[in-house]
Amino acid sequence: IQMTQSPSSLSASVGDRVTITCRTSQNIGRYLNWYQQRPGKAPNLLIYGASSLQTGVPSRFSGSGSGTDFTLTISSLQPEDFATYYCQESYSTPPERTFGQGTKVEIK
């Protein structure tokens, strides 16, 4: 399964609404997850099953989509949200679990 994540980077200000998209090469239903990675740290699960918020993740994060087109939205960007975000498919068998290329969110 091929993953196309866009944009590869973006500049935004605190308080901005940010949208990141992920497109897959085949229908994966809702088997799409989103992770945040801060520099020098391990990835952290934000959204699973396309739209379910992981416990402890702020509600300004949301996910949507199904099939081949998915979106991660940050409703009001906070200073701690400047990081790199990855989508991941979890549909494939055997479990390749391919990641998108990542989107780096930087301070404008």
Place this chain on the structure above:
Amino acid sequence: EVQLVESGGGLVQPGGSLRLSCAASGFTFSDHPMHWVRQAPGKGLEYVSAISANGGSTYFTHSVRGRFTISRDNSKNTLYLQMGSLRAEDMAVYYCARVSTSGYYDFDYWGQGTLVTVSS
């Protein structure tokens, strides 16, 4: 508290071998499939290998198949990655990750990572 702690990384020459370990605590280890994911310097995340909860099924990305082995000891709550015939392109931070019970096979907990450097 769920914890995953990797160890075993370090400097190895091309063609050499290394064994990574991931010690798990705070949950029933034998209930969860586990994965290894790596990240080369300045690059994105790459799936490396996976193992079923009972260790009976293993999977590898194409580039490491035949060179890496994944295993687990459920009595010791530990996951392993035996890496052989190492190449420069294997140099990366290696993370172990737990597959959640959500039904969507997401990775809900990750270790802090261990750095593997392949260089002569």
